[in-house]
Amino acid sequence: MSNNALQLAEFKLEGGQVLTADTVKNYLVSGGGNVSDQEVLMFVELCKAKGMNPFERDAYLIKYKSKNPQFDTPATIIVGKDFFIKKANENSAFEGMKAGIVVVDKENQIHEREGSLKLPDETIVGGWCEVYRSDRKVPTKAIVAYDEYVQKKGNGEVNSMWSSKPGTMIRKVAQSQALREAFPNELRGLYQQEEMGIDGKLPQKPIEPGMASSEQKNKIMSMAKQKGLFNFNDMKNTKELEYFCTSNGYDLKNLKFEEAGEVLQLLIEYDPKGNTNIEEEAQDVEFTEVTESTEENIEGQVGLL
Structure with missing residues (x-):
């Protein structure tokens, strides 16, 4: 699919947000899979045709990772419970x-x-x-x-x-x-x-474009867990992760989209034992999915999610 087709597939929502292919890929895909350009285009055009605002959770684009790498799991478009x-x-x-x-x-x-x-x-x-x-x-x-x-x-x-x-x-x-x-x-x-047939609780909180996405937060929290700075079993205790971000010049409560990748890279390079030779890639991390219940547990502590 040409880039022109994706660029044209955008529209301004009643709330003032602009729905584009980039915002869909960065903020509006659940499930952990990689959506195709065709799936993104279909989602944008359907939202436009039906007047759905995915930032307000009127619609979800869900794409799960395929258990068989030879086959791609198709994306599913789900309408929000109140639409x-x-x-x-x-x-x-x-x-x-x-x-x-x-x-x-x-x-x-x-x-x-x-x-x-x-x-x-x-x-x-x-x-x-x-x-x-x-x-x-x-x-x-x-x-x-x-x-x-x-x-x-x-x-x-x-x-x-x-x-x-x-x-x-x-x-x-x-x-x-x-x-x-x-x-x-x-x-x-x-x-x-x-x-x-979609199992699990879908997130209900409105999305704020420009801030770190759920996928980025997921990666940050999972890497912080590997580095001993966060524990999913003690969701309210984020002091070490907060201190790590603050000491590197980042505000965990108001982490921007473009800053999230920088924080993740710092976590990858961080060695709690003080060693300098670190050979670890982000794609090797076993990520724990951030669900709505996870968001509710952390919200009010540092505002990460």
Whole structure:
């Protein structure tokens, strides 16, 4: 793909930010994989077409590293949890919705219940949602089967989100399908995390362009761990890492994007034993992914994330 195509694939968001290929690659890719130019272009154009602001977490571009180096894992575009509701509310015909779960009781009777409450002797078998529009005589209703969407690990076990909140998760799937059918112009081609088999909690905090990205912070923290300056088991204790940055002229609380690489290089060259011959490359580091829970643990201490 030509650089001209990527340069043209940019637009100014309502919040004033400018979405470009560089900002996507630097700030908006989750999962640790390397996105292609085509995937970046698709993401930018979809955000432009649907009015999504990825800096406000309306959309995510997710690309996992492939376990087989001979095959490239395709990127996935996921819509944020509140975007469907936001787009529906922007339509003057929207008159609300109801959503819930489908359960089977001990008498083998099927019940549709609003909300996600399941009694101890009941089994969740699905979710449902009704969306109401003033310009339609009947509501748009979606009923989805639990077995078709429950997400499992490689060993066949149900993953943490679906095992701990099965009613909430299948209810969200039903909401997505009903809203997409009720508002095809606004939501056609968009899918949420629960529908796409994406495991794990996606970050919710807005992104501030110009500051160090999550990937950069991830690398800094992982290298600091190797050098004995940080411990992921004691997230609130960042004093040594703070001191290291301050002594080298950097403010850990307000680390800029262009400064993050310099801090990482200093960490690579740093020898806590005082030796001068250090042969270590950044790509050899085993990085620990920075998740939202990690951010919440550190936030308020030094503002690294």
